Amino acid sequence: MLVVVGRVGRAHGIRGELNVDPRTDEPERRFAPGSSVVCGGRTLTVRTARSHGGRLVVAFAEITDRTAAEQFHGQVVEAEVDPDVLPDDDESYYDHQLVGLVVRQGGAEVGRVTGLLHLPAQDTLVLDVDGAEVLVPFVVELVPEVDLGAGHLVVADVPGLLDPDAADVAVDDGAAEDGAD
Structure with a gap:
């Protein structure tokens, strides 16, 4: 099973090296000399x-010059991982572990995880909530609990997080209350 371990930035130098933004807690393992990855x-x-300079610079045997390296700019880097293997860090998850989890909010089941986007700022959960696709940043403030054993994760009860129309109502109600003084 392929898991995302990085995203390629700009080419570095003229010998085909690439700046890679790691998307793994194990960059030393995933980008160890001799290891294989899939990119583009x-x-x-x-x-x-x-x-x-605080960046990971990777040279691949198959990329020997800057021109070849530039073709990979913005590409996702993936590594083959046994589906039964868990990340070393208890707070890290592979995409396949999250997809299919029940989403709970305020104790109620509200949807399911259908995917994960690996965006530059942070990973983002793709949820199916009553047939609508909802994106939720995968950060502890918004997703405080992931319980793989129980098959669910908890999403914070923030107005508008799962229903953008509810955010408008919450903002309007707040404005009405402020104006009532």
Whole structure:
């Protein structure tokens, strides 16, 4: 099973190295020399990986010059992971572990996780809530609990988080209350 482990930034130098934004808590494992990843539909072999100015710079055996490296800009980097293996960190999850979980809010079942987007700022859950697609940033303030064993996660009870129309009503009610003085 493929899991996202990074996103390619700009080319670094003229020898085909790439800046990679890690999307894994195990970059030293996923980008170890000799390991394979999939990027842009191609299998690539890590030749070297090093930190440079706070960034991960990776050289792949199959990419030998800047022109070739530039073709990978913005691509997602994935690694093959056994579906039964869990991340080392208790607060980390693979996409396949989250997809299908029941979404609870205020003790009630409100939907299901249908996907995960790996965006530059943070990962974002894709939820099905009453047939509508809802995006929720996957941060602890908005998703305080993930219980894989019980098959659910909890989404904070924030007005408008799962229903944008409710946010408008909450803002309008607040404005009406403020004006009533």
